[in-house]
Amino acid sequence: MPTVSDTLKNEHSDTIDFLAAEFDSETQTTDARSKAKDEYLTVPSDLIANLVLSSALGRNGRRLLKKGGPQVVILRVPTAAWVEPVSRAANRLSGYKAMILLAKTDQRRYEETVQAKVAHAFDRRVPVIAVSQNPDTYLPQMVCGAADLFVSVTAPAPRVMSKAIAVWCGSSRVVGLKAEDLSGLDLPDLVSCLRPGSTPDICIERLRRAACSRAVIRIHDDTPRLEDLHGYGRARDWALSLIDDVARVRRSELSPDALESGVFFGIPGTGKSTLARAAAKSAKLPLIQATVADFFAQGAGFLDSVIKQTNTWFDSLQAAAPCVGFLDELDALPNRATLSNRGADWWQPVITNFLVRIDQARASKSGIILLAATNHIERVDRALLRPGRFDRQFEILPPDEQGLIAILRLHLGSDLKNEDLTPVARLGQGATGAIAAGWIRAARQRARFAGRSLILEDLLAEVAPADLRPLEQVRGVAIHEAGHAIVAHRLGIPVLGATIMATQSASGSTRLRIAELTPTRAALEAQVMAALAGRCSDIILGQGASAGAVCDLRDATRIITAVHAQYGLGATISYMAPQDDVSYILAADPKLRAAVERDLQRLMVQTKGLVEANRASILALAEELLAKRSISGDEVALIASANPEAERLCDNL
Structure with a gap:
């Protein structure tokens, strides 16, 4: 296990005494000190760390570090790989007279030992420099609370890395290095590109190749670019704007903390994961993907193990930053509002830690973009969806006709x-x-x-496999769906399309766009009439009522029940229960059940009148469905417009 500067293991001597013996003793010559201080120029990791630390500290920070004395300096580094090189660089800047605390993993269990070491350092007027990729999580609280200076040491900008290449190659100037050439590269990646005998151009080309390979991490070669995707609506528009923001961050025109994070939700199969991968690919950012199940599978599955695996994932995001962190099946992290007492005892620490790590990732300003996907947005803890965490939520719907053509x-x-x-x-x-x-x-x-x-x-x-149903049955389905489509069109409800193709759950379907967020009673009753139109068509134009309208009756009953029991649009304004509890409240309240039945019977009569008035349009549409099996909303409108008398009759109802 990594230690705190290796000073917390019994086999090592005290760090303060060790450094004092090595660098402060009279036996150390000036030449030896000079050699030790300049040795970093021949070690790529130390060279880069020194330049990065110097840039992060600035003039005042470097002066404070050189000043020495009893002070605590905390250095947050991008990843665990930076901890030791940056600690060596900090020690050099302090004149080799600092106590160094290294914390790559949780060291808070050593609180008392560290406290004694820090007190000893202060007694000897020696500064304490703590280095960690996650100080808030891995350093003891007494160290964080006593900090006189807190510095975030970020991965090198092109200017700093260009200087490192120039020093390494003995060149006076290096040009052509861009931010995207360093995207997602950790310190080992940078070090591997600086090799003896290399020219600046060769070093830059290696960096570009390394960044390119990281840009497609965990992204299959056949992942499309975001620009080539269709059928995603507002979610794709937002993702495109996010890519533009990433480009502005690379040009230093925008701060990394302006990058938003988002959740994609919708029914299975709508391409939520593909959208996230495509966004990362188009932005040329590494994609680090995980699920809550991974946090269980990659460890022992105990509470502490799950939290450690969660922290490891977030640390990997920091290592690859700027990057896209994608958490699939977000609802696997349960909603605390719905947890049982027993479940809450176990999950609370996991969820709390997850929220804290999101806050730290967003606050790091290192360019971490968090994306997530779920089929059940209603099951996601509300704390995850607030601004500052997953800022935006977008529903991914099945594509329209043009979107489906583009996908094909x-x-x-x-x-x-x-x-x-x-x-x-x-x-x-x-x-x-x-x-x-x-x-x-x-x-x-x-x-x-x-x-x-x-x-x-x-x-x-x-x-569209061959339809093996009897012709009369298919004709009945066509009349049923034509009734839905024509009546909905007459009532002003947009029709997206209709089909008589059977699925596992339905013999046919008609797709409507119900867009009103705060509908009136008239709008709700129009929805009910559109739902009842199929049954009315069966009775008037088909072979009579059948059990095939069960879903229509369910929807109509729910809407009318909501009118009376939820929306306050009936005889009372009492809120009784959500729509999902329709069967319960109807069974428990005979008066409500009678009121709902009266409204349904009244709307059934009105719908029959509409079907009678639009007999010709419904039959014409049914024939079109029999010929084509599926039709668009525009075709429904064309057939309906061929019968102006029906429109006038409808208007006079």
Whole structure:
């Protein structure tokens, strides 16, 4: 285990006495001291550390360090690899008369021993220099609290690294080194690029190659660039602006603490992880990925082990900074508000430590961008989502038609280059990017099995397999979905598309855009009528009511119950329970149940009137669905506009 300057192990002598014996004794000649002080020029790690420390301290800091006397100086370094070289550089600046505390891991268990050492140093008027990549976590509190000077020693800027290359190569001037040439490089990476006999240009080229390899760490070669992704809406726009901010930080036009962090959430398969990887790739930043499960799997799984693995991950972010830290399945870190007492006893330290480490990472101003993904944003602890931690949250929805076409093009590459993919996107409406990628893999396998190149029919066969249902059943589904689409359109609810393609959970579907955050009762009743329109079409135009409308009835009941029991838009303004508890409150309150039923029956009558008035439009749309299987919202509008009389009848309801 790393020690505190190796002074806390019994086999080593006291650091203060050791340094005094080595450098303050009369037996040490001036030449020996000079040789010891200049030796760092031949060791790349010490050369770089010396220049970086000198830059971080500034003139006043260097003067304070040389002054000596009983004082405590804390140096926060980027990673554990910097601890020893920076401590040697600090010792040189102090004239080799300081007590050095090295803390690469948690040393707070040695609180009493360190306290005695510090007191002894002060008695001898010797300064104490503590060096750690995470002083708040790894140094004893008495050292942090007694600090006279706290300095953050950051990774070298291009100017400092250029000077190191110049000194190493014996050159008067080095030009051409940029911030991106150093992105994500730790001290060992920098040292490996400074080799005997190298020229400045060779050193810079090595740095660029090293930064390039780090820029794709844990990113597969086929990860697309952010600019090539489609269907992500506001999340992609934010990520693009984040990349612009990274570029401004590299040009010193923006402070690193201005970089935001964010969470992507939505149903599985919408490409949340791909978006995070693409953002890192386009920003040319290292991507350090983890899950809460990793913190368990990489250690013993006990409480202290999980916390240590969490700290190790955050330390790795600091090591690679500037970088992107991506935590997948964020909801695996539980919400403290929903924990049982027993669960809280175990998880509280883990969550608290995680929050503290996020704060430290953001406060370090080292360019760490935190991204996360979850399928269940409602399960995430609210403390994680506040500004200063994960500042922004973006829902990733299934792509629209044009977005799905772009996703298909991306995964197809050079295949089907001249084919129109609109029919594929229409048939596959509502599909996620992951589903689209699965279609293409299966279509290519189909083509390989047939011994030929991929053709459009292969892809269509995967997106829309042959419908084995009886024709009358399919016609009934078409009438049902056409009723939903036409009535919703007449009521002013945007229709995104409709399909009669069966899934595991439905015989067909109609996609609507419900955008109102604070709907009126009229808007809510319009949603209910759109939901009831399928059943009404079954009764008036199809083969009669069936059990296929169960989901529609559930949604309609929830909305009307919310009108009376949550929204205060019924006869009372009492808030009774959330919408998820509809069945409970309806069973417990006969009067509420009767009021909901009256409203549903009234809206059912109105919806039947709309279906009767739009009979021609619904039947025409049903025929279109039978022919194409899927149609867009624009096609729904075109068919509806072909019957102006229906619009007038609808207006007079």
